[in-house]
Every structure is written in structure tokens, then in C-alpha cells.
Amino acid sequence: RPAMDKQLVETVGRYARPARTMLLLPDELIPRQSEAFARIERAIRNIATTDVNAVIFGECGSGKEQIAKEIYRLSSRTQKPCTVIEAGGAALVGNHDPANLRSEVLNRMEGYFKKADGGTIIIKNVQLLNFEKQSVLLHILENEHPNVRVICTADPELRRMVSEKTFRPNLFYILRPVDITVPPLREVTEDIVPLSDYFLTRFAHSREQHRKKLDASAIKALKLHPWPGNVRELKDTVLYAAFHSKTDVILEQM
Incomplete structure (x- = not known):
């Protein structure tokens, strides 16, 4: 591990740009002029007035998370929690009681929904959920009916994964009553x-x-x-x- 850490620092150091070129932007939609983005803004407002789940499709770096958060900010759930989950993370970070006989993934994911009760969960890069996490999420949404809106961001490849059955179609259609596609x-x-x-x-x-x-x-x-x-x-x-x-x-x- 020490050798790996040293190599990682050296590698990042070779490619990192000066800190003075970095800029932290506010977590908001950036003004744009295209008609395509005007349609997206209208879709955001329409979706925000409902409680349905949604999927935001787009390539990496296209601003999908900002769109998901804008839906939350304009919704009636804005006074309730908004929890962001990275689907590609090594592990779900939630509460788990080892004495509980249920699976750790189920306990942790249920913890997210309890914490976000009445609010919104944003799942980033939902196409990266493995089959176990997909099954647990499907179980929670189908059987427990939590009072939580789920907004997912996804690469365009998710549609192909659904057709190839590498992503569960029944979960996909629960998550995507409506969707927004962000053009590259x-x-x-x-x-x-x-x-x-x-x-x-x-x-x-x-x-x-x-x-x-x-x-x-x-x-x-x-x-x-x-x-x-x-x-x-x-x-x-x-x-x-x-x-x-x-x-x-x-x-x-x-």
C-alpha cells in the first residue's frame, strides 16, 4: 500500500494542472443559448411539478447532476433531504448492523431511503450498479414504496444494457417514467x-x-x-x- 500511494501521488503530480487554474462553480444550471437546452429547461420545470422518478441521460461531463439537482430545487420536496449516491462507489456508505441477518447492501440502501424520507435520492451513473445492488433497489421500490423520489443520471449505454439484460429492465422502467437526454x-x-x-x-x-x-x-x-x-x-x-x-x-x- 505505501508503494501504491507513492506511485499514485507521483502520477497525479505529473498530470495535474496548477491549483490556480481550478474553479469551484456553484451547483446550478449554467446559462446556455441552444434550443436543445431550452427544451431541457422546460422539461425540468414540467418534471419538477410531479413526484415521478426520472433518468437524465448524457455523456460524461455534460451536466447531468446539475439538471437532477435543479429538478429537486424546483420540486415540492425541496424542504426535505436530497441524498446523492455514486453508483460506481466501492461500497454504499450507510448504517449496517452486523447482527442483522439481512444483507449488508439491503441495510445500507434502506438507510439512504430512511434518511431521505419525503425528499429525493440522486443516483449518479446508475448504469454502474451491479446486479446485487440493482436487485436490492428494485426490492425497495417495488415492495416498500418509500416516500422518496429517485432521480438517476446515466450514460447513453444504459439503454443498450437494458436491451442486453445486463441492467434489469423492470428496475429501469420503475426508474424512468420520464427522462431527459442532454446532447453532447x-x-x-x-x-x-x-x-x-x-x-x-x-x-x-x-x-x-x-x-x-x-x-x-x-x-x-x-x-x-x-x-x-x-x-x-x-x-x-x-x-x-x-x-x-x-x-x-x-x-x-x-
């Missing part, structure tokens, strides 16, 4: 400039500086990039460029 950034390039301006404004405010602007060549380069990491990748790229730019105008080549 490469399909809504009209959002790139307003998103970049938002990041640059927040960055300048955090450093008490004038906001830097993107040159036309930089905007063109951003729009041509495929953005496999979507909005998260755009944020890191723009902030890194802002930090290293020697002038108030960010060029394609620095």
Missing part, C-alpha cells in the same frame, strides 16, 4: 461561447481581475473540437487558457 457539446456548438464567457467571468471574479475574452480564432478552434469530456472539458480548457494568457485576449495559439 459537439452537437450544440452554439452553447460553447456563452459557456466559455460564463467560466471566464467566474474565473475573473475569483481572482479579482478583468475578464479575459476569446479571440475569433480561439472561438473557431473551440467549435471545431469534438469535446469528448463535454462541458467539464471545456471549462478546464478555457480556464487553463485564461490562466496562461499574457493579455486580456485569448488567442488560438498562446
